[in-house]
């Protein structure tokens with residue numbers, strides 16, 4: 001045992017054979033040949049299935065498990081996930097089209113997000129998709145559009161809670177927020193809702209993303225259920241659905257540990273009993289994005305050049321922040337830390353060295369790994385950024401510097 005700090009989050013998700021990372025039942029070298037060009041993203045269907053099975057094992061049977069598509073909206077991924085979860089959550093009409101293409105019944109799809117355009121609301125109502133209402137203006141628009149279409153829209157009220165999710169990477173609720181309706185105004189909004197031709201289904205309360213602290217999530221779930229019970233007293237109809245959001249985190253950085261799912265499951269079991277006593281017939285839904293797909297995906301780019309500048313080694317690759325903004329540290333991180341990055345075709349290597357992995361963009365922000373120990377690499381080797389299945393390609397500024405788009409494969 002040494003006292004040196006870990007280089008990155010533990011590499012446990014993919015097998016290594018003959019020092020080559022294995023994904024989708026094949027060696028990365030073979031997959032790269034099959035794809036035919038770098039960079040590319042690869043997502044492993046088996047890993048996604050296993051992750052959902054793990055969730056089912058630890059969560060109460062009564063919980064509805066939804067997938068929040070914005071984490072990874074690749075149609076093949078969404079199609080696969082749709083067969084394993086109870087619903088899909090979308091955040092644009094573009095995502096809604098992919099969700100409907102899966103064949104999932106529209107009443108298992110919900111649509112959240114501020115600033116929904118009329119054309120988005122109209123197509124959601126026409127499709128029979130549930131709308132999570134983010135403001136009073138949106139409530140009025142949905143009611144009017146429903147009348148003009150001759151359809152009663154199905155709605156849930158998204159509540160901006162009066163508490164925050166502690167130790168969360170990105171806060172989505174509590175304090176002033178563009179998301180949802182402030183909890184203190186919800187009773188008035190429910191009164192207005194009762195006068196409109198709307199099918200009230202329940203509440204949507206999501207407080208934050210990328211959380212690895214089970215106690216913080218337990219507390220947020222507890223407060224969310226309490227708030228829903230309180231607000232249900234003002235509702236025009238029984239609360240059938242309580243969507244408590246997503247936000248389960250995955251380890252990216254040195255020292256981070258996987259979430260204690262068992263503790264979260266046990267707490268939810270207690271909360272379900274409580275919720276059912278106070279809100280008979282209610283179903284609780286979790287809408288997870290990152291947790292379902294993040295660890296099943298990798299980003300692969302090729303070393304173009306090993307360059308030494310004043311004693312520091314740089315691996316210049318054909319991939320970078322234009323494809324993977326999060327790995328560069330520019331997507332919601334306060335202090336830049338390294339994602340787990342390895343040389344995929346020599347994971348351990350015979351020689352190791354400390355290197356910085358950069359992309360081809362003319363900006364000092366284009367860093368995939370900063371002074372990270374890894375196998376000594378040369379031009380042609382494959383750099384792999386792990387934990388890249390969520391908030392990767394579609395969360396990146398792909399037009400920046402006009403390089404080609406990477407391929408995505410689902411293996």
Ligand SMILES: *Cc1c(COP(=O)(O)O)cnc(C)c1O
Pocket residue numbers: 068070071089091112113206208209210245246247248287288289290291
């Ligand atoms: C982004 C988002 C999610 C998913 O969050 P994760 O942290 O990826 O689990 C869930 N619900 C809503 C409304 C979102 O906007």
